[in-house]
Amino acid sequence: MIQYVALAAAFALSALVGGVDNAFAQAAFVGTLALAGLGLVLIVGLSGQLSLGHGAMMGLGAYAQAGLVGMGIDGLPALAAAATVGALGGLVASIPGRRLGDLGFAMSTLALALVVEEGLLRLAPLTGGAAGLVVPPLTVAGWRLASPVAQAVASLTLLGAALWLVGRLRNSRLGRAWRAGRDDEVAAAAVGIDVRHARLLAFVCGGALAGLAGGLHAHWLGFLSPEQFGLPLSFELLVLVFVGGVRSLSGALWGSIVIVSLPQAIAMLRQALPGFELGAAGLELVAFGLIVVALVIWRPGGLRPEGR
Amino acid sequence: MLGCTIRTASLLSWALIVTVADAGVPGVTRDSIRIATIQDLSGPIAILGAPIRDGIVMRLDEENARGGVHGRRLTIAVEDSGYDPKKAVLAARRLLAGDNVFAFVGNLGTPVVMATMPLIVGAGRPHLFPFSPHQATYQPLQPLKFQIFAPYRDYMDAAVRHMVRANGYQRVCLLYQDDDYGLEVGRGVESGLGRLDMTLVERTGYKRGATDFSSQIARLRAARCDLVVLATVVRETVAAMREARKVGWPVDMLVTASGYSAQTHELGGAEVEGLYGVSVLPHPYPGTDTSRRLGEWIESYRTRYDADPNVWSAMGYQVADIFVQALRAAGPGLDVAGFVAAMEGLETSRDFLGGPGYRFSPDDHLGNRRGRLARIVDGRWRLITDYLD
The missing domain is CATH 3.40.50.2300 (Response regulator)
Incomplete structure (x- = not known):
């Protein structure tokens, strides 16, 4: 409970110092990254696989969304399509898992991420290539979600729905299969669980969530370029879930708050420090790194380590 | 239709400006x-x-x-x-x-x-x-x-035309970064050559971050280029020049403003001597010929x-x-x-x-379209032309 009170206080302080728009824009980004993070929790935390290319699934969703709304399709069905494209990406990413060991499979997801980034660059007639793509605000049934408040509401609503859905999934037959395969693959197979199939479905579900997050992210940023969905984003998502708690669904939310809002808090603090108003190269990055290291040492299981 | 859209957008923007101004000017106080x-x-x-x-x-x-x-x-x-x-x-x-x-x-x-x-x-x-x-x-x-x-396209058009006219090149080629930057430069080069009734003899690309240019240089050399335009950044500029000199090919090269940097001659040393470049603002070298x-x-x-x-x-x-x-x-x-x-x-x-x-005007908010040519001589960029039209 005290964590949520602290969070509300931090939000109020952020709105006071950086403006209400900034606070809600942060909430919107927290929601989208938490959605993608939730997909990764499902893959890494629940089913016990390592994905080094989750950012690419987000990219597929983002570009699918941009392309569809560019064709005049309403935002909501476009988001469904973005999630589907992300799921297909997850399906493709999981295929090498049938033949490769853990590390080899992780490397194949990394390779897929590189292929996706390169593909987005090369398919310039569709993606705009390196010149990028301007994305209009999200419009749902004629309602234009251009304000940060509307964006935050949309992000957090979809995140809430996804948390509920994944919570149900975790306790379903499939969720039990994921956890059994994660804890002991041989024992799970011995009791009749098709571990490979279950793991493939984890990638599909995780990819769908990343695709959905990418679709929203495209609108909140308003501009897409392939390098935004390169390896740094995939590693940022991994940091997000490990900081938040890789086996906890709400860990995705807490990790996302750290990834999005901590640098903002450091930037605001820096502005208030005499002598640092004009920025110091790398200061914010170093401060962020130190805090994340401290968090990992202090809470090795993540901020929300509970979960089964 | 387009003009009407621009006018409408312009009117809306002005309405927004007036609204903001009425609410007090943001960021401006008496002092x-x-x-x-x-x-x-x-x-x-x-x-x-x-x-x-x-x-x-x-x-x-x-x-x-x-x-x-x-x-x-x-x-x-x-x-x-x-x-x-x-x-x-x-x-x-x-x-x-x-x-x-x-x-x-x-x-x-x-x-x-x-x-x-x-x-x-x-x-x-x-x-x-x-x-x-x-x-x-x-x-x-x-x-x-x-x-x-x-924009790259505008000043590379003028730079290539000047280079061809001044030095009489017959076979102009392009080595370009395989992205939007490279394509924009390519369009400028083609436009400049087109105005001289010439075409690009050969073009070859590389992926951002590449360090080995042996195949590209071999291809350009096989095409017998006498001027290679480089749509590269600093490190790739040095690598391309170095490879050409290594294989004994003394071809002239011209790099865009992205390669016009002191780092180019600091990293490349003697191997980038003679490189031409386009400058949109000169590097501020200290020295005897520097103005007070x-x-x-x-x-x-x-x-x-x-x-x-x-x-x-x-x-x-x-x-x-x-x-x-x-x-x-x-x-x-x-x-x-x-x-x-x-x-x-x-x-x-x-x-x-x-x-x-x-120079800005109500119809044109791009203040400059021109660049000038420079060349690395004795380990530093020397300006060799004024701004080119």
């Missing part, structure tokens, strides 16, 4: 003007962001030392995006609402600029001289968007930052200088509409940094 810049101080192009910031801050401080513009001190909020558009969007929102700045000057990086520009312009604030070659920074015409950095004013500026920069200035410092200084000139022209009763009107009538003269004069 100060607050502006902002979003730089990359910790990401992949931090090597550019820090000197740009330093150049901007230096020019503002100079103006403050003289009493400010119409009695108002200039203050600046600097934000580090790390080249991440998400961070940049949040920084822009904070600067618009929390800092309530008057204008954004010299934001760095295309993804950052493209993600933040709609927010800035949508909030009725001027978006000035971003470090991005994207056409959207000045087109379609919008009252609040101004740019000074010449430029020498003083270099010394002042060194004293202030304990580092030598480079072309990025000079560009930062220049964007701040143009902003200051527009503020002066806008007069003491500063508001956004007045500032935009002053910008649209601004014509700057050439200064001690050696940049071109910049």
Whole structure:
């Protein structure tokens, strides 16, 4: 409970110092990254696989969304399509898992991420290539979600729905299969669980969530370029879930708050420090790194380590 | 139809400006003007962001030392995006609402600029001289968007024509980075050659980050090129020249302004001697042939930052200088509409940094389209032409 009170206080302080728009824009980004993070929790935390290319699934969703709304399709069905494209990406990413060991499979997801980034660059007639793509605000049934408040509401609503859905999934037959395969693959197979199939479905579900997050992210940023969905984003998502708690669904939310809002808090603090108003190269990055290291040492299981 | 859309957009923008002005001018008080810049101080192009910031801050401080513009001190909020558009969007929102700045000057990086520009312009604030070659920074015409950095296509067209006319090249080829930058340069080169009834003899690309250019150089050599245009950045420029010299091919090469950097001859040494380059602003070298004013500026920069200035410092200084000139022209009763009107009538003269004069009008918010040629001689860039049309 005290964590949520602290969070509300931090939000109020952020709105006071950086403006209400900034606070809600942060909430919107927290929601989208938490959605993608939730997909990764499902893959890494629940089913016990390592994905080094989750950012690419987000990219597929983002570009699918941009392309569809560019064709005049309403935002909501476009988001469904973005999630589907992300799921297909997850399906493709999981295929090498049938033949490769853990590390080899992780490397194949990394390779897929590189292929996706390169593909987005090369398919310039569709993606705009390196010149990028301007994305209009999200419009749902004629309602234009251009304000940060509307964006935050949309992000957090979809995140809430996804948390509920994944919570149900975790306790379903499939969720039990994921956890059994994660804890002991041989024992799970011995009791009749098709571990490979279950793991493939984890990638599909995780990819769908990343695709959905990418679709929203495209609108909140308003501009897409392939390098935004390169390896740094995939590693940022991994940091997000490990900081938040890789086996906890709400860990995705807490990790996302750290990834999005901590640098903002450091930037605001820096502005208030005499002598640092004009920025110091790398200061914010170093401060962020130190805090994340401290968090990992202090809470090795993540901020929300509970979960089964 | 397009004209009608532009006029409507223009009217809407002006309505927004008037609304903002009526509500009090953001960032402007009786004794100060607050502006902002979003730089990359910790990401992949931090090597550019820090000197740009330093150049901007230096020019503002100079103006403050003289009493400010119409009695108002200039203050600046600097934000580090790390080249991440998400961070940049949040920084822009904070600067618009929390800092309530008057204008954004010299934001760095295309993804950052493209993600933040709609927010800035949508909030009725001027978006000035971003470090991005994207056409959207000045087109379609919008009252609040101004740019000074010449597009690759325009100045490479003129540079190639001049090189061919002056040196009589017959077989011009292109080595290009396989992305939008390379394509833009390619279009400029083809356009320039087309105006001389010539075509590109050979073109070959490379992927960003490549370090080995042996196959590309072999291909260009096999095509018997006598001028190779390089759409490369610093490291690739050096690698391409080095490979050509290694295989004993003394071909002339011309690099875009992205390769016009002191780092090119510092890294390349003797192997990049004779390289031609396009400059949109000269590198500020100290030395005997430096003008007194430029020498003083270099010394002042060194004293202030304990580092030598480079072309990025000079560009930062220049964007701040143009902003200051527009503020002066806008007069003491500063508001956004007045500032935009002053910008649209601004014509700057050439200064001690050696940049071109910049000219803006109500129909054209791109202040310069020209570059000039330079060549590496005795380990430093020497300007060999004036600005080319």
